[in-house]
Amino acid sequence: MIAVDTNILVYAHRMDSPFHAPAARRITELAEGGRAWAIPWPCVHELLSIVTNPRIYDPPTAIAVALDYVEGVFQSPNLVLLAETDLHWKTLRPLVAAGRIAGARAHDARIAAICIQHRVRELWSADRDFSRFPDLTAVNPLMS
Numbered sequence: 001m002i003a004v005d006t007n008i009l010v011y012a013h014r015m016d017s018p019f020h021a022p023a024a025r026r027i028t029e030l031a032e033g034g035r036a037w038a039i040p041w042p043c044v045h046e047l048l049s050i051v052t053n054p055r056i057y058d059p060p061t062a063i064a065v066a067l068d069y070v071e072g073v074f075q076s077p078n079l080v081l082l083a084e085t086d087l088h089w090k091t092l093r094p095l096v097a098a099g100r101i102a103g104a105r106a107h108d109a110r111i112a113a114i115c116i117q118h119r120v121r122e123l124w125s126a127d128r129d130f131s132r133f134p135d136l137t138a139v140n141p142l143m144s
Helices: 006-013 020-032 041-051 063-074 088-098 105-117 128-132
Strands: 002-004 037-040 079-082 122-124
Touching: 002 020, 006 020, 006 041, 006 063, 037 041, 037 105, 041 063, 041 079, 041 105, 063 079, 079 105, 088 105, 105 122, 105 128
Parallel strands: 002 037, 002 122, 037 079
Antiparallel strands: none
């Protein structure tokens, strides 16, 4: 299963992104394809936080528009939303220790742990920080 990180979702949503067209195309391929694909719940929260933030976008996405975008993505019949399991700490702790994770990168470790717990085959992300987690294959779908 392929999981999608926040930045790909943001690019697919924000038409002013220089990566909008390829990101939107890749999300549409997943959403309309026949295979299961996933979004970790923390990425949904982060998407809403980023696109509605006036310090990041001028103008920011209106909250109602952002919620409608998420609702539209959720209409994909083969979308799986991923959350922490009871094994989360047992997965997260060694990732943080081995990767020497500190500060804001703890969020990436959380996403990686969730993906590993759910046996995600690859995480689509434009964030190279995921290379710190050798048990998770990160792929930038905008480069292929």
